[in-house]
Every structure is written in structure tokens, then in C-alpha cells.
Amino acid sequence: MLKLVLSISVCLLLSCANAFAATKIGTWNLEHLSIRDTKDFKAIAKVAQKVDFLAVQELMNEEALGALAKELTRQTGKQWNFMASHAVGRSSYKEMYGFVWRDDAVAYEDGAVTYLDRKDTFEREPYSARFKSLTDNSYFVVATVHILYGKSQADRASEIVALSSYWSWLKETYPGNNQIMLMGDFNTPPTSPAWDSLDSSAKPLVLSGASTLSTTDGKFANLYDNIFVSKDSTVKVNSVQVFNYPKYLGLTHAQGRSSVSDHAPIFLNADLSKGGKSGSVVKANQTPTKSTSARASNNNAANVAIIGNRKTLVYHRPDCPSYNAVAEKNRVSFASESDALTQHYRLAGNCKEA
Template sequence: MLRFFVSFLLALSFLQNASADVNIGTWNLEHLSVRPNKDFQGIAKVAQKVDFLAVQELMNEDALQALAKELTRQTGKHWSAMASHAVGRSSYKEMYGFVWRDDVVAYEDGAVTYLDRNDTFEREPYSARFKSLKDGTTFVVATVHILYGKSQADRASEITALSDYWAWLKDTYPGNNQIMLMGDFNTPPTSPAWDHLDASAKPLMLAGASTLSTTDGKFANLYDNIFVSKNTAIRVNDVQVFNYPKFLGMTHAKGRDSVSDHAPIFLSANFSGGSPSTASAQPRPTLPNPMKPAVIANNGAKNLTVAIRGNKKTMVYHRPDCPSYNAISEKNRVEFDTAAAAEAQHYHLAGNCH
């Protein structure tokens, strides 16, 4: 009887832990924008396999909202989305995006784009903190798209700079070792370039490949990955490259044309598993909300700002959550630290901001 009772408790514990699992994904969706040949139905059919998805190569916020809308339609559950501002040194720019299922994950705080003082990154990483509604634990997701360039040497400088970024993440979200850095690194985890990354970080994908080759069923490079801390409280139950062309029943040529030349990385994780999270033992700091302007200081060396954007042609200003935040042309854009600073210069809030 005692043996049965112990077995029952173990089985119950397993079921409870499994029910707390959150499925996380990262996917380079290759120039994601609303255009006729982009298969949003197919993308959503794959994306609904996870509860939270980090997106790289997002070209505009309308595309991310279209994906969230299609996910809501297909699953019958509401999905939310948030995007970074457009990043890039040249006229070509990209955005990062997060999309999540509202009954499983909630945005907590701290949505910020890294202020790269050394101007190393072509596209500065983007991060935010979220909460698992299954067990109330919080986790941090950071995403990046490393410059491909003309050779591995072109990528190496950004990979090296990730060491400083990883340290910055730990300083910016103190008391939370449940940090995940994910995206398209354009570099396999076996590259010597990774030797510079903080020794406390480790990749979850060590073998396989995530970019579509020209041959159906075959993949070329393991460029996409998810990094976590070696002492993280995250219990990883499964991580895989998801073969989306096979799942959708399409050729690689069709997939590359209508979906992406990358397959997503999917992770099943329990954020309350493993060793206790230090986040629950220490008071959590107040981090910036994209609804409000804020500045985070990092040891006095780096500051990260979520800025108010004004249009000097229309004398209207926009918060980061406003629909037209990224629509202001470069020549008309002016930034303020706060809404009050904008209003002091006789700017007024855009009418489509709620």
C-alpha cells in the first residue's frame, strides 16, 4: 500500500510538472511582411505548436499583428504581440517580434532594445520579461539576428560582443537566472567564435541543422539556437529543430518562397523545475514598460532608453506602443526621454495612441 501511495505521488508530481511546461520557439521568418506570397496560414499552423514565439527578420509591425490574428483564428485562443523598433545601420532595417498565447503567457515588464555603445551590432538585440500563467514564474527572452556578412569573420565580432550582452542581460534582469537568448546567430555552436561568450552560457542545440537546403528533407546549417545559463532553474524537457516543410506537406522550394529559409527551434521547458529560482527569493526591480519611457543603467557604463518619438513635420509624438511609432520617416524623427519633454516642445500625443 505504501509503495502504491509513493508511486501515486510521483506520478501526480510528474503530471503537475508536465502541466506547468511552457513551449517556447524562435523563428527567422525571412522578411516577414504582409504580401500575397507569404503563407500566414501555414506559419500560424506551425507557430501554434508553441505558446510563445520570438521572431527575427520582421519587416513591419503589421505582419506581426497579422500573425497574431491568424493564430487567434486558428486556435480559438487570443494571442498578443509586441515588436521592437526597426534596427539596422543602413537603409535596410529589420524588427524583432514576440507573439504569445494569452492564456499561457503574459508580458511582465522590461521590453527594451540594447543600446550598443560600441556600435558592434548591425541589429541590436531585443529583450523582455514574461510570466508563465501556469505556475506564476517569470522568464526573460532576448532575441538577436547576427549579421551574416561576406564571411565568418564578419560574424565573429558580433558573436564576441554577445559576451557583453549576456552580462548586460544578467545585470538588467537581476535575481532572474531564467534567461534565454535565442535567434539566428548565423554561426554554428561549434565555431571558435563562441569561445568569447560568458562561460556561464550554453547552447541547447548542439547537433543537426536549421536552414533549409535545396534538397527536400535535408538541412544545411545549425545557425538558429537558444542559449541558457548553465545554472538556470529552467528544466528543459525537449528541444528540437521543427521540420516545418514536412509538417505542412510542402517542398523546400515552396517553403523558402512562402514561409522561410529557416526552420524554427522549439523548446519545452518548466520554469519552476530544477533548483529554486533566485527570482522568488529576491525582490524584483521595477523594469521598464513599453507603455512608458524609461532608462536602465548598467554599472554607469551603458544606458538603455525606450524613447518617445516625435514627428517634427506634424508636431505629434508617439509612445512605443502607438501604432505609428515605427512609421515616422528618419528625416522627420526626433526623440525625447519622456512625454513631458515632448509636450514642453509643443508636441501633442498622436490621435491613434490609446
């Protein structure tokens, strides 16, 4: 009897340890996320706080991501951080990608970069960076993309096929990192033949259900959102789900589409510890990006001006993730941080204290 009790106790302890080591990661198309009265940041944060890390698509400006991080900090009592890509898109319509994370669970490591699409296949070039899970000290790479919707599946197929080359690029850019995750809004279900080129390297974690809100409450239309991991990955998936946020928030689909998004998020609970090689970023393969590594050397920083945003009165050092993300029309330069502070600017929230 005593042996049975001890055995059960050990199992419970191991289960608790595994639960503690799990990292919660999400991806969410937040449909034109920007600062406007119709966007309910309190509701978005109530859902987003269910994960430690969230990749965001359809981000329209960095200020909106900062507002989300601020609301998450307020609701959880924990500090949240964020970083954004520059605006991408061939036409006058452009979007950004964003990452937001809880500081006591995840840390930005390095390698924030926008893909250099030499063949100009992607309407919106993917964005990626390397992070560290503070629950088990493992490293993981997140790449996010919003595939062109177009007028038909044929318009999307070329970008889906090109993801195979992008996946190879990710493996070369972040060598030694077994836990690479490609997530976002693919506007294509995982059953499409267009995925055949990527199928030999990566697999989708969500195979059934749907992630876009239909006009009928409780019903979802298409499985467009997903998370792909390497077929060689050692990630242990504890759970993955399309999170029914309208039901959780007590909203109709019409209300959700109006104030939150027409997409539901994908939430992953996983143990990343077995793929925790630190690796390193191959800088030669990195491409020009509007977000630079937060680990840039102070010597290099001394030779580059401080960039401020005259609209938000926020400034960025060269080692800050969003140093080059400030729109040209809002950009102002300072010779030093003290000059920026004198002009009543404050340090960007995603910059690490020097």
C-alpha cells in the same frame, strides 16, 4: 499491490503536474516577414501555435506581426498578443524584432528595450523584455538577435564575441532574474571558436542537427538558430528541438522557402519555476528603445501625446509596448484617446486596456 497502484498513481499525477507547469518557448527567423501575397500566415500560425511564446527575427513591419497574432487567435480560439522593436540596421535595409505570445499562458511584465551598442559592433542591436509564465508564475527574460551574415565567418565573429558583453548587460539590466534566454539566428554554429568568450557564462541548448533548409527535401544545411541559457540556470529542459516544419505542413523545401521561411524554428519545452524570482528592471541601464514598457505610469502618460499610425489607423498610448515603433512617415499625434477614436483610429492590439 495496493501500494504499487498508489505509487504509480502518484507518479502519474506528478508527471501531469510537471507537464502542466511547462512553458513552451520558440524562436524563428521568418525571413522578411511582411504583409505580402506570397507569405502564408495560416501555415506560419499552424506551426507557431505549438508554443506559448515566440521570438521572431527578420520582421519587416509591425503590421505583419499583428497579422500573425490575429491568425493565431483565429486558429486556436485563444487571444494572442504581440510587441515589436523599432527598425534596426546601419544601412537603408532594416529589420525589426518581435515577440508574440498566448495571453492565457504568458504575460508581458516590463523592460522592453533595444541594446545601446556603444561600440557599434552589432549590425542589428539585440532586443529584450521580461515576461511571466502564467502556468507557474515564474519570470523569464528573452533576448533576441539576428547576427550579420556578411561575406564570411570572420564578418560574423565580432558580433558573436560581443554577445559576451551583451550577456553581462542583460544580467545587470534584469537583476534577480535567473532565467535569461538569448535566442535567434546567430548565423554561426555553436561549435565555432567565436563562442569562447560567452562559453563561461552561457550554453547553447541545441548542439547537433541543422536549422536552415537546404534545397533538398528533408535535409537541413546549418545549425544557425539556437537558444542560450545561463550555465547557472535552474531551468529544467523537458525537450528542445529543431522543428521540421516542411514535413509537418506537407511542403517541399522549395515551397517552404517561398511561402514560410528558409529557417526552421527552435522549440523549447521547459519548467521555469525554480528560477522564478521576480527581480526588477534597472532603468538606469536601459537604453533608448522604440518599444516602451506597458507598465509606464498613467501620470507620465498624461503629459505625452497619443501616437497613431495613419497607414493602419491604429493608435498607441505611451504605456503601450510599441508606442515609438510607428515609422515617422506614418506617425500622427493626438491630444487624447478620444481624439484618436473620433478620427476612427483603434487601440493597438498589444496595449493593455486602461
